[in-house]
Amino acid sequence: MKFDDVLREIGQFGPYQKRIYLLAVFPTALLAFETLSVVFIFYRQPHRCALPDYHGDTYNLQNDTHAMMINLTIPLTNGQWDECHVYDNISYDVDFASNASGLTPYVTNGKQQNGRTVDVNTGRSACRHWVYDFSVFETTATSDFDVVCENSVQRAVSNMMAELGTMFGVIVCGFISDRFGRKVPFYVGGLCLVAGGFGIAFTQTLITFNVCRFIIGIARICVFLNGLVIGMELVGPKSRTFAAVAIEIVWCGGELLLLLFAYFIRNWRWLEIALSIPSIVLLFYWWLIPESPRWLASRGREDEAMKVLERIAKSNNTRLPKIEDAHALLEADTVLSFRNVVRSRELIVRMLIVFSNLFVIVVVYYGLTLNITNLSGDIFINFTLNVILEAVAYGIPYFLVDRIGRRPVYCASMILAAWIVVALSMAGRFFGCSAFSIIYLYGPELFPTVIRSSTMGIGVTFTRIGGIIAPYIADLGILVGGRFQNAIPLLVMGSPALVVGILSLWLPETKGKRLPETLEDLEEMKRKQGCVCCRDVGPPDVHELEVEVNRNLTSDKIPHCHKA
Structure with a gap:
């Protein structure tokens, strides 16, 4: 008699199995949070180079003089302000008393514009400071870390670090899973998910941000794979197709919840905190889900494996058939x-x-x-x-x-x-x-x-x-x-x-x-x-x-x- 035969006898998707299955697949929604939150955290805000030596610059136009300063400083590319370059040798003499709007640009060796002499230099150089459009988000990792222009590749690097963490997690969690059971890597993954999520929220540099993304990569593969094994092993063959579809729906549910969080929380740090708080529940999973009965049987812990099967039978009001050798349940x-x-x-x-x-x-x-x-x-x-x-x-x-x-x-x-x-x-x-x-x-x-x-x-x-x-x-x-x-x-x-x-x-x-x-x-x-x-x-x-x-x-x- 194999495990599926036992499940056919004692019940394929009873109350106990449903509870464990739901607990096992719930983290899939949390993984959707951390996997796809970068869509909003690294939202590519409209931006342009900041005006040199003008600390009150903003992306939105302040007045006509501000618009003139931008036009004199920022080149046009395809009819829009260049996001990454400024004209060379531009400087301003700001005299708040000489102009009703508060700003008067002075440059030399050029042509007259609005009664002022303006430079016509066409040389360009890459800028090092930017101003951003904050009409959609109050702040993002893009604006905080200036992940634009030459630094745009850093967004891809951050996502790559999460994938490297996942590859590393496949190896490490696979080894731990075989040696110590499914619960250990699942629980360790939960700890990593909490640490990585809150770490991102409080990080001050891209380096630590990427380290946290690497940790999250480890967490998501450890939590998902081991939670999936624990949940699916207790589901009988008749209900397994539904269980497989439900996992994908839970993922989509996590995406929708992420969307709601991002819509109402427009500050990326507070958004990451809000997304990380639900993952704290994973710290209690050690006492909420059982060890895989298949792994227990493979390690000679037949009594513990039988206890899990007995709980299923009891919740379904059935009787567990007599099993002489639990290890024989394995293929x-x-x-x-x-x-x-x-x-x-x-x-x-x-x-x-x-x-x-x-x-x-x-x-x-x-x-x-x-x-x-x-x-x-x-x-x-x-x-x-x-x-x-x-x-x-x-x-x-x-x-x-x-x-x-x-x-x-x-x-x-x-x-x-x-x-x-x-x-x-x-x-x-x-x-x-x-x-x-x-x-x-x-x-x-x-x-x-x-x-x-x-x-x-x-x-x-x-x-x-x-x-x-x-x-x-x-x-x-x-x-x-x-x-x-x-x-x-x-x-x-x-x-x-x-x-x-x-x-x-x-x-x-x-x-x-x-x-x-x-x-x-x-x-x-x-x-x-x-x-x-x-x-x-x-x-x-x-x-x-x-x-x-x-x-x-x-x-x-x-x-x-x-x-x-």
């Missing part, structure tokens, strides 16, 4: 040699296609999300539309993949994302999110059981690499500049999405098919299905598919990599 591990893997051309092709898709999906998702600050229009409306589209995009695939199939829905999502991302960023993100939700269902079904976990584990690394690159692509237009700066990031994201979407047509359809157990099964699957234009051969073994998918989902070795 046996099978090892496939590296030599056999590299000899299979079909397996190598599938790996390359899936890994490239994982990389591109994360680039598109994060790239378009971070690019919201660069879009025209109201940032709050743009963010709201993105969240609504994301929620719909997560829901639709779950109604289509079991009717149409994984391959057509996934390929259509990626190809449409590539086309539409160039014309309409939000619609492109819609299909990108759709592909995001399918790849973690479709990907594991493409590989033999003996290497399924390790293969998807390698895929997680590619998602983190994509997450590191995505911020730079989102800001590529700002860094490059020019007439087409808004189109450059979309083209860079859309082109590879089109390529990997077409390459995915090589992959076989897995809907209703028996999942491959060995390399021989994998080769047989390809021979039966042939090319993308060929019809599938052989009746589907739906029951065996369900059993295998359910067993695969409960495996504590498969890293279900979310956006966290």
